[in-house]
Amino acid sequence: xxxxxxxxxxxxxxxxxxxxxxxxxxxxxxxxxxxxxxxxxxxxxxxxxxxxxxxxxxxxxxxxxxxxxxxxxxxxxxxxxxxxxxxxxxxxxxxxxxxxxxxxxxxxxxxxxxxxxxxxxxxxxxxxxxxxxxxxxxxxxxxxxxxxxxxxxxxxxxxxxxxxxxxxxxx
Numbered sequence: 293x294x295x296x297x298x299x300x301x302x303x304x305x306x307x308x309x310x311x312x313x314x315x316x317x318x319x320x321x322x323x324x325x326x327x328x329x330x331x332x333x334x335x336x337x338x339x340x341x342x343x344x345x346x347x348x349x350x351x352x353x354x355x356x357x358x359x360x361x362x363x364x365x366x367x368x369x370x371x372x373x374x375x376x377x378x379x380x381x382x383x384x385x386x387x388x389x390x391x392x393x394x395x396x397x398x399x400x401x402x403x404x405x406x407x408x409x410x411x412x413x414x415x416x417x418x419x420x421x422x423x424x425x426x427x428x429x430x431x432x433x434x435x436x437x438x439x440x441x442x443x444x445x446x447x448x449x450x451x452x453x454x455x456x457x458x459x460x461x462x463x
């Protein structure tokens with residue numbers, strides 16, 4: 293059972309986490325330490341389509357702390373991407389997952405993506421709350437054909453914050 297936080301205002305009071313996570317993950321991607329999926333594409337009960345990528349949630353130093361994984365799927369019948377983040381701790385924690393289409397001509401990398409979709413908690417593309425198993429699934433607000441996407445997943449255990457970005461998947 294999902295139990296959301298009392299208000300979205302709580303989430304939006306800590307923009308540092310997303311900013312710090314983006315900076316840390318950008319450094320990790322640049323250093324070539326980003327873990328992308330090497331397993332064959334598979335279906336998921338959370339997202340339709342096929343898995344196109346996944347990334348371990350890492351701490352700000354880039355260490356895989358085994359707290360969870362961000363998964364990205366693509367459904368060719370709708371042109372939409374879907375993402376969810378798992379919680380591997382077995383304990384309920386604050387989690388966040390979102391996905392956005394990048395503005396035309398941007399997004400070949402995570403750091404160059406200019407979000408074209410609004411990120412509003414509780415909408416189809418943004419999920420935040422206290423979860424024991426996973427956050428999401430979330431979907432692009434429309435077809436991602438012809439544009440790139442960016443997905444984010446994070447978990448805050450109270451003692452550490454781990455996150456991942458996936459981007460550069462352009463259709």
